Amino acid sequence: MHITIRTAVLFLSSTLFLGCNSKNKDQITLENAMAQSSKSNVSLATYERMNPFKNGFAQVQLNGKIGFINKKGENIVPYQYEYPHDFKDGFAVVENAKKYGFIDTKGKEITPLKYDFAMDFENGKALVVSNKKWGFIDEKGKEIIPVIYEKANSFSGELGTVKLNGQWYIIDKMNNKKKVSCNCDVISSFDEGLAPIKIDGKSGFMNKEGRVVIQPKYDLVFNFQEGLASVTLNDKSGFINTKGEVVVPLIYDGYPQFKDGLAAVNQNEKYGFIDKTGKLVIPMKYERVYDFENGLAGVYIDQKIGFINKKGEMIIPPVYDQIHTGEGIIGVVGEGKGKFLDSTGKELFPEVYEDVYGFSDGVALVKQNGMWFYIDKKGKRVL
Incomplete structure (x- = not known):
């Protein structure tokens, strides 16, 4: 299996998501109560679950509800939500009873939880759905593009795409269609x-003028990345x-994508890497x-993980059961x-963790002596 997270086009019958490991990184159940940190005035022992920090905040759960703490351990957002997203661009999607809204970094709701679905803010706008109609709100919670469309896709730069009365349109930020x-x-x-x-079951591409420039002849296509698009037939x-x-x-089998100049490819359940010319630069020999x-x-x-460089040289031997990369540092468990x-x-550090x-955000969540806490890039406990 090629392990990655990629964005597939919205006409896929199901969302593709390939996780990086078997453990749920976004919601960590604490097996045992955690001790109070001597470096903080906040007790971590109270929390039933904790998440890594993202954009300055970490999700924590208390009495079955989730809120957010900052890096001082202060509770910034009350424990009152069932399924919040992490903060992005200063706002977080929150959900209770299958209704969605948005909060800012002070915990203030910029919209009530009234939407049937919502996506994270990007470039000052967030996509929302109400009564099967789609639209966009701004950072003040105002519906700047009316929630009237049968379908809408996130903006890329200045342009988005929407469907109204069976007709597709290209729209700008002022809702000009x-x-x-x-x-x-x-x-x-x-x-x-x-x-x-997608036209009559086949997929291709159009340009920003709405003209078809790559004829629909493929069974499946993905968005362009690094100048190339993965296509399947x-x-x-x-x-x-x-x-x-x-x-x-x-x-090739599967749905490869380029990242960092190389793409993982698969034939007969063996994986290697190609460059952008299609040359196989790392042989297909990995599980x-x-x-x-x-x-x-x-x-x-042999079901163990190691690391190779772009020459295919083994830099870190395959002796580990889990890996977690982030900010140039590799967390391993074996x-x-x-x-x-x-x-x-x-x-990097003499300490050994369980x-x-x-x-993420300069800190990592670790477990030692049955206790979860956060350390910085010097290995020092910070919370």
């Missing part, structure tokens, strides 16, 4: 100037460029792989022991 000339069944968001479309995948030219032949990040990729050999390594495999998670 331009009719799409092709009779598209489905249109996705723009990336690198092109948006995936007859259960085989390859890559095309923005002119529609096949750059990498459609000979599973992670995408490259900061010049390294995790690979599985034989019940967790530690942190740099990109050469050197151990479990670790990757660094």
Whole structure:
């Protein structure tokens, strides 16, 4: 299995999400109560669950409800939500009883929890759904694009796509609409100037003028990334460029995507990596792989994880059960022991933990002596 998180076009029958490991990184159940930190005036023992920090805040659960703390351990958002998102661009989606709203970093609700669905803010706008109609709100909670559309996709730069009365349109931030000339069944968001479309069961791309520039002939297409798009026909995948030219032949299984200049590819359940010319630069010999990040990729050999560089050289031996990357530091767990390594495999801290998670916002969540707490990049406990 190629392990990654990718954005598929919205006309997929189901959302593709391939997790990085078996443990749920976003919601950590504490097996035992945690001791009060001697470095903080806040007791972590109260919390039933904790999350890694994201954008300055961490989710914590108390009495079955979730709130947020800051890096001082102060409760910024009361424990009153069932399913909040992490903060992004200064706001977080929150959910109670299957109704969605938004809060700011002070815990103030900028909209009541009245929507049937909501997505994170991007570029000052958030997509919302009410009574099966789609629209957008601004950072004050005002519906700047009316919630009247049958379908809408997130903005990419200045443009988005919406469907009204069976007709697709390209819209700008002022809700000015331009009719799409092709009779598209489905249109996705723009990336690198092109948006995936689907007509009569086949997929291609249109440009920002609404003209079809890559004819719908594929079974499945993904948004362009790094100048190339992954496309699938007859259960085989390859890559095309923005002119529609096949750059990498459609000979691979799965749905590869380029990241950090290389793409993980799969044939006969063995994985390797190709460059943007389609050249196989790392042989297909691994059981599973992670995408490259900061010049390294995790690979599985005999169900153990190690790291290779872009030359295919093994930098960190495959002896670990779990890995967690973040901010240039690698958290590893093997034989019940967790530690942190740099990109050469050197151990960064003398401490050994029972479990670790990757660094985010300059801190990492670790478990030691049955207790969960946060450390900084010097290995010092900060909360």
